[in-house]
Amino acid sequence: MPQAKLTDRFGRTINYVRLSVTDRCDFRCVYCMAEDMTFLPRQQVLTLEEIARLARTFTSLGAEKIRLTGGEPLVRKDIVDLVKEIGSLSLRDFAMTTNGSQLSKLAEPLKRAGLKRLNISLDSLDAERFHAITRTGQLNQVLDGIDAARGAGFEGIKLNVVVMKGRNDDEVPELIEFARRKRIDISFIEEMPLGQITGHNRGESLCTSDQVRALIHPHHELVPTTADSGGPARYYRMPNSPIRVGFISPHSHNFCATCNRVRVTVEGRLLLCLGNEHAVDLRRILRGHPVNDDKLKDTIVRAMDLKPERHHFAGDGDVQILRFMNMTGG
Ligand code: SAM
Numbered sequence: 001m002p003q004a005k006l007t008d009r010f011g012r013t014i015n016y017v018r019l020s021v022t023d024r025c026d027f028r029c030v031y032c033m034a035e036d037m038t039f040l041p042r043q044q045v046l047t048l049e050e051i052a053r054l055a056r057t058f059t060s061l062g063a064e065k066i067r068l069t070g071g072e073p074l075v076r077k078d079i080v081d082l083v084k085e086i087g088s089l090s091l092r093d094f095a096m097t098t099n100g101s102q103l104s105k106l107a108e109p110l111k112r113a114g115l116k117r118l119n120i121s122l123d124s125l126d127a128e129r130f131h132a133i134t135r136t137g138q139l140n141q142v143l144d145g146i147d148a149a150r151g152a153g154f155e156g157i158k159l160n161v162v163v164m165k166g167r168n169d170d171e172v173p174e175l176i177e178f179a180r181r182k183r184i185d186i187s188f189i190e191e192m193p194l195g196q197i198t199g200h201n202r203g204e205s206l207c208t209s210d211q212v213r214a215l216i217h218p219h220h221e222l223v224p225t226t227a228d229s230g231g232p233a234r235y236y237r238m239p240n241s242p243i244r245v246g247f248i249s250p251h252s253h254n255f256c257a258t259c260n261r262v263r264v265t266v267e268g269r270l271l272l273c274l275g276n277e278h279a280v281d282l283r284r285i286l287r288g289h290p291v292n293d294d295k296l297k298d299t300i301v302r303a304m305d306l307k308p309e310r311h312h313f314a315g316d317g318d319v320q321i322l323r324f325m326n327m328t329g330g
């Protein structure tokens with residue numbers, strides 16, 4: 001096991017990296033993107049080789065967990081090759097967040113390539129509503145993808161639900177029943193103010209984790225667990241089911257004190273915090289030093305000093321961060 005070398009000014013050890021592999025997506029979820037998006041030109045996007053090099057470098061600096069995200073990671077061409085490359089790094093955990101639309105055909109190849117866990121986004125079980133929230137998505141395709149993922153034998157699968165008042169909050173009990181039936185974990189996420197959107201008012205639609213728990217309460221008792229992912233989710237169990245129910249609450253529960261993660265955008269910007277703009281350009285280093293990794297390692301180690309103590313999301317829906325979630329790498 002490599003020795004942890006990434007620590008910040010607040011004594012936090014950074015051992016978890018989220019790598020965005022594309023800013024593109026086949027969906028246009030209302031909380032994530034504008035309807036009409038301009039995506040990055042190809043030369044600004046890291047190549048798969050550059051992303052693999054980042055993964056190797058972070059691993060050599062003590063990263064034990066890598067998550068691939070986007071945009072939609074499964075729309076990136078040759079994504080399975082990248083998964084294979086990173087899958088060979090003997091990470092403790094190797095995961096992907098996906099909208100599930102391509103999983104029918106890719107779940108098995110991803111599992112074979114070494115991916116251990118999947119988070120699949122699912123905001124509604126009603127086809128029309130699902131289409132309205134994702135603007136382009138087909139619910140059936142995603143449900144088939146979830147079944148394909150279950151069949152492929154991943155170590156873990158979790159559903160992610162962004163809960164919005166007046167859009168899908170009434171479906172919380174049904175989504176819980178779905179997760180129980182499929183025997184997969186489920187997390188409910190508070191919407192974050194990333195990127196300017198026009199479809200709805202985030203302040204008005206914010207459904208806090210306390211409110212989501214109140215929606216579950218009449219149906220199931222939720223027992224807090226001590227499970228700690230080192231991350232923002234707090235987990236609960238139900239007495240008569242093996243699944244875990246997580247709550248990701250950037251507004252109502254500040255999780256910064258135990259933050260163990262950084263993100264790299266597909267342009268190669270190392271983001272030290274989801275809720276702040278602090279960043280370091282790694283693409284310049286990757287391309288300026290194509291053979292030797294010393295400068296890259298040194299830049300990453302020094303960047304940890306820039307990691308802010310905490311984020312300051314306010315619940316009023318005002319945009320504090322101009323980049324969209326698809327650029328951030330959820
Ligand atoms: N396309 C993949 C997906 O949707 O799962 C991966 C990328 S997506 C940006 C990662 C996660 O971020 C998804 O679960 C999505 O629901 C969530 N997300 C996107 N925008 C968000 C926002 N403004 N607030 C909270 N969660 C958001």
Ligand code: SF4
Pocket residue numbers: 025026027028029032033070071072099121325326
């Ligand atoms: Fe695409 Fe995921 Fe953003 Fe939805 S949340 S638009 S699926 S990147």
